[in-house]
Amino acid sequence: MAIDGSKIVHAVMEGSRIRESKGIIPLFGVYLSIISVSYYNRLSFDLEKLMGPQRSAEAQQLLVHAAQECGYATFQGIRNSWEWAEIVAPMIETTEDQIKGFTAVAVAFGWGDLEVVDIIPRERLVIRVTDSYEARGYHAEYGTAPAGKCYMLRGVTGAFMDLLYGGDYPDGCLSFSAEETHCRAKGDPYCEFIATKSPDHTEPSAAGPGR
Numbered sequence: 001m002a003i004d005g006s007k008i009v010h011a012v013m014e015g016s017r018i019r020e021s022k023g024i025i026p027l028f029g030v031y032l033s034i035i036s037v038s039y040y041n042r043l044s045f046d047l048e049k050l051m052g053p054q055r056s057a058e059a060q061q062l063l064v065h066a067a068q069e070c071g072y073a074t075f076q077g078i079r080n081s082w083e084w085a086e087i088v089a090p091m092i093e094t095t096e097d098q099i100k101g102f103t104a105v106a107v108a109f110g111w112g113d114l115e116v117v118d119i120i121p122r123e124r125l126v127i128r129v130t131d132s133y134e135a136r137g138y139h140a141e142y143g144t145a146p147a148g149k150c151y152m153l154r155g156v157t158g159a160f161m162d163l164l165y166g167g168d169y170p171d172g173c174l175s176f177s178a179e180e181t182h183c184r185a186k187g188d189p190y191c192e193f194i195a196t197k198s199p200d201h202t203e204p205s206a207a208g209p210g211r
């Protein structure tokens with residue numbers, strides 16, 4: 001059975017109606033909250049701006065790594081949840097189907113219309129997004145960007161590969177790293193993220209769960 005993304009999106013939408021008293025949404029084994037896109041974008045882009053042009057690469061790496069660590073922990077929780085076991089796991093036929101399950105959950109979370117363009121097991125993942133809120137938010141606020149601005153989606157693309165091929169949790173984070181080769185913030189028709197093994201990565205002794 002192929003991964004039915006709409007079934008996963010509907011399950012998340014249905015489940016997200018349940019809120020704790022502080023507005024926290026306990027769903028898919030993790031705690032979620034609704035956050036304003038413009039607020040999150042402001043935090044990211046202001047950090048980059050405040051660190052200045054000399055430290056721009058450092059700011060970008062901080063933001064990408066924060067997203068990757070968050071994505072790694074969040075999707076580890078998600079794939080170990082009862083909702084995943086009940087709704088997603090029956091649709092999974094191959095290890096790589098897990099990533100399609102991850103992207104469907106990310107779509108439901110409002111992170112964009114993530115589409116898996118290519119997966120080479122253990123080596124490469126290509127994800128395309130046409131409605132990244134980071135790209136849209138950057139362009140609206142600052143105009144055309146000189147480089148990709150979707151740090152969250154970039155980190156998350158790396159995290160998906162970390163979870164599949166980075167070895168045992170929690171030691172696999174940052175085994176892979178992603179570049180954003182196209183970005184709507186700089187005028188491209190879509191944002192595209194390519195994750196490959198991190199340059200300083202050593203081969204793990206065991207494959208990740210889902211093998």
Ligand SMILES: [Zn+2]
Binds near residue numbers: 134149
């Ligand atoms: Zn982008």
